[in-house]
Amino acid sequence: xKRMGVGILAAAIACTCLAAGAQAAQPRYRVxxxxxxxxxxxxxxxxxxxxxxxxxxxxxxxxxSDFPATxxxxxxxxxxxxxxxxxxxVIGGDCFLARLAADGSKILAATFFGGSKQERNVYGMALDRxxxxxxxxxxxxxxxxTTAGCFQPKYGGxxxxxxxxxxxxxxxxxxxxxxxxxxxxxxxxxGLALDAEDNVLVIGxxxxxxxxxxxxxxxxxxxxxxDAAIVKLRADGSGLAWATRLGGSAxxxxxxxxxxxxxxxxxxxxxxxxxxxxxxxxxxxxxxGESDCWLAKFPPDASRLLYxxxxxxxxxxxxxxxxxxxxxxxxxxxxxxxxHxxxxxxxxVRAAAVGKxxxxxxxxxxxxxxxxxxxxxxxxxxxxxxxxTPDKDGNIFIVGETSSPDLPVTxxxxxxxxxxxxxDGAVAVISPDGSRxxxxxxxxxxxxxxxxxxxxxxxxxxxxxxxxxxxxxxxxPGAAQPKLAGGKADAFxxxxxPAR
Numbered sequence: 001x002k003r004m005g006v007g008i009l010a011a012a013i014a015c016t017c018l019a020a021g022a023q024a025a026q027p028r029y030r031v032x033x034x035x036x037x038x039x040x041x042x043x044x045x046x047x048x049x050x051x052x053x054x055x056x057x058x059x060x061x062x063x064x065s066d067f068p069a070t071x072x073x074x075x076x077x078x079x080x081x082x083x084x085x086x087x088x089x090v091i092g093g094d095c096f097l098a099r100l101a102a103d104g105s106k107i108l109a110a111t112f113f114g115g116s117k118q119e120r121n122v123y124g125m126a127l128d129r130x131x132x133x134x135x136x137x138x139x140x141x142x143x144x145x146t147t148a149g150c151f152q153p154k155y156g157g158x159x160x161x162x163x164x165x166x167x168x169x170x171x172x173x174x175x176x177x178x179x180x181x182x183x184x185x186x187x188x189x190x191g192l193a194l195d196a197e198d199n200v201l202v203i204g205x206x207x208x209x210x211x212x213x214x215x216x217x218x219x220x221x222x223x224x225x226x227d228a229a230i231v232k233l234r235a236d237g238s239g240l241a242w243a244t245r246l247g248g249s250a251x252x253x254x255x256x257x258x259x260x261x262x263x264x265x266x267x268x269x270x271x272x273x274x275x276x277x278x279x280x281x282x283x284x285x286x287x288x289g290e291s292d293c294w295l296a297k298f299p300p301d302a303s304r305l306l307y308x309x310x311x312x313x314x315x316x317x318x319x320x321x322x323x324x325x326x327x328x329x330x331x332x333x334x335x336x337x338x339x340h341x342x343x344x345x346x347x348x349v350r351a352a353a354v355g356k357x358x359x360x361x362x363x364x365x366x367x368x369x370x371x372x373x374x375x376x377x378x379x380x381x382x383x384x385x386x387x388x389t390p391d392k393d394g395n396i397f398i399v400g401e402t403s404s405p406d407l408p409v410t411x412x413x414x415x416x417x418x419x420x421x422x423x424d425g426a427v428a429v430i431s432p433d434g435s436r437x438x439x440x441x442x443x444x445x446x447x448x449x450x451x452x453x454x455x456x457x458x459x460x461x462x463x464x465x466x467x468x469x470x471x472x473x474x475x476x477p478g479a480a481q482p483k484l485a486g487g488k489a490d491a492f493x494x495x496x497x498p499a500r
Contacts, residue, residue: 025411028439029462029496033104035479036468038490039064041083041092044467045491046321046452047125054102054457058465059122059135060491062096062112063088068481069096073111074167074174080141081117093118095137097125097171100493106480109171115141119163123321124192124202128235131169134194136202138187139163139179150178150237152212157181162188162204164233176237182208186229190255191322195263198235203257203267205229206245216303217244219277228254228269230302244302248273252294256322260329263300268323268333270294271310281369282309289339291316295323295331295364307368313339317360320386320400321452329366334359334398336384337376348375348434352408359385359400361430373434379404383426389454394432399451399464402426402442413441414496425451425466445470448489462496 037045039062047059065078075094083092094114101108113119113135120138127133142155144163155161161181168175180186180202188204195201206222206229213220219227227247234241246252246267254269271294274287284292292312296305311317316338324332337360344350351358358378365372377385383402390396405418407426418424424444431438443451447469455463469489475482484490 027414027499028412029414030499031474031476032495032497033476033479034474034492034494035104036473036475036481036484036490036492037098038062038485039066040486042088042488043067043491044452044489045465045493046121046123048453048455048463048465049125049127050455050457050463055108056100056463056493057133058098058100058491058493059125060096061093061119061121063092064486067096067112068107068110069112070107070110072172073109074172075112078112079114079116080119091118093120095119095122095135097133097167099171100480104480104493104495105478111171113165113167115139115144117141120187123188126192126194128194128198132175133167133169134192134200135167136162136164136188136192144179145174145177146179147174147176150176151233151239152179155179156183156208157185159185160187162186162202164200164202164237166237178237180212180231182206182210182212184208186211189253190257190269193257193259195259196261199241200233200235201230201257201259201265202233203228203230203254205252205254211245212240212243213245214240214242216301217242218298218302218304219245223247224249224251224273226251228252230257230265230267242302246296247271248275248277253318255319258323258325260325265298265302266323266325266331267296268294268319270318276310277305278308278310279305282307283364283368283370284310284343286310288312289314289316291318293317293319293333293335295333295368297368309364309368311362313341313343315339317342320384322387324388324390330372331364332388332396333362334385334388342376343374344376345371345374348373349377349430349437351376351378355380355382355404357382357384359383361385361388361396361398361434363434375430375434377408377428377430377437378402379406381405387453389456391456395438396430396432397427397454397456397462398430399425399427399454401450407440407442408437409440409442410437412439415442418442419444419446419449419470421445421447421449421470423448423450425449427451427454427464445472460498464494464496466492468492
């Protein structure tokens with residue numbers, strides 16, 4: 001299939017051009033509005049929350065001192081290192097939060113948040129019962145604005161610690177902020193969740209032998225060079241309700257944490273440890289490859305494992321941000337599958353052509369003993385999926401990035417052909433049983449594009465955020481930022497509505 005050239009993306013979206021041989025179809029979605037969001041350096045959005053009034057809260061990372069922060073923001077100026085000093089993964093960056101108007105026409109409030117070195121990203125974002133905003137990030141800054149009475153006011157690293165903070169709903173005040181970490185390299189990567197009392201569950205990784213754990217927790221000692229770690233912070237950030245590690249003798253990563261109404265905690269990640277503590281009757285009892293995913297459940301006090309299982313084939317699998325907990329206790333995970341023998345289930349979607357990798361979507365039964373389904377969705381290139389998000393009918397939205405020119409796009413796709421850049425964003429909808437691709441579309445142009453998160457509105461609206469380096473990304477007239485601001489990448493926010 002021929003790749004799209006620079007400049008064709010907007011036209012493809014406007015006319016919903018079709019891949020060769022595809023029958024014309026009414027597009028399922030149209031773009032209600034879309035905007036860039038950023039400054040002259042690198043910017044990316046990773047989290048999105050939709051308010052009842054249709055405005056959107058976006059969280060991410062910026063390296064741009066000219067990011068459009070607003071007057072009265074808790075931190076109106078960039079505080080991080082100059083990104084020109086070195087590698088972007090190590091030097092430079094603050095978190096950002098921005099709230100956009102319901103029609104995408106203006107920024108209602110926006111702020112930087114961070115210290116003098118680097119904050120990696122907003123790796124988790126949630127609203128408490130009052131509407132205040134809880135975030136977490138990995139920080140290399142010894143001077144983040146921790147608050148009086150917080151759990152850990154001083155930096156434990158280097159090279160990095162967890163940072164957890166609560167920002168007022170108007171982005172004008174830091175209500176509390178704390179480090180969480182020991183003397184080594186510690187960083188959250190899998191988001192956060194709030195329980196019924198607004199206590200904060202955060203998951204991440206730790207190299208530190210002195211990472212803070214609590215008496216009675218399932219695992220207090222470091223078993224390998226890097227373990228997963230989960231903490232439950234009190235709602236006011238003043239201390240730990242509990243904290244545990246989870247891992248074996250090799251390395252663990254983490255990618256998601258959820259909590260149900262009764263306080264049971266569900267966690268996901270990936271591991272290279274053959275002795276990862278899986279439980280009796282696990283859906284997959286043994287490490288199958290170099291790296292497998294893991295899925296686990298803890299009781300409310302994190303004193304033991306209720307279940308833990310592997311998921312993977314003979315090569316490398318990694319979970320991606322982040323898992324979804326269903327009302328019945330089933331756990332849905334997406335990620336990267338690098339194994340041609342990745343364990344799919346009968347009747348589930350399996351990519352006709354799998355290149356060096358594909359994205360997977362798997363649903364674990366509430367008891368952790370079997371996978372309800374396990375599917376591969378991809379093409380002849382590479383790619384991965386993130387953020388499984390069911391709609392009211394149980395259909396599962398997934399988003400991510402692909403380098404495959406032959407994804408199983410549907411005739412009603414917004415963009416049926418791959419752009420000309422190194423990677424496109426992708427969005428798909430999978431049936432509740434994992435058996436069918438109901439919708440699949442590219443989103444991208446001549447630069448690198450990635451969709452990082454999805455949120456759904458009450459009338460079938462779909463909100464997508466991520467980053468783009470494509471000047472022809474389809475920003476709409478009257479958007480808050482109609483043009484790419486920098487030569488590297490900007491965040492984007494895009495709202496789709498059902499085509500009538």
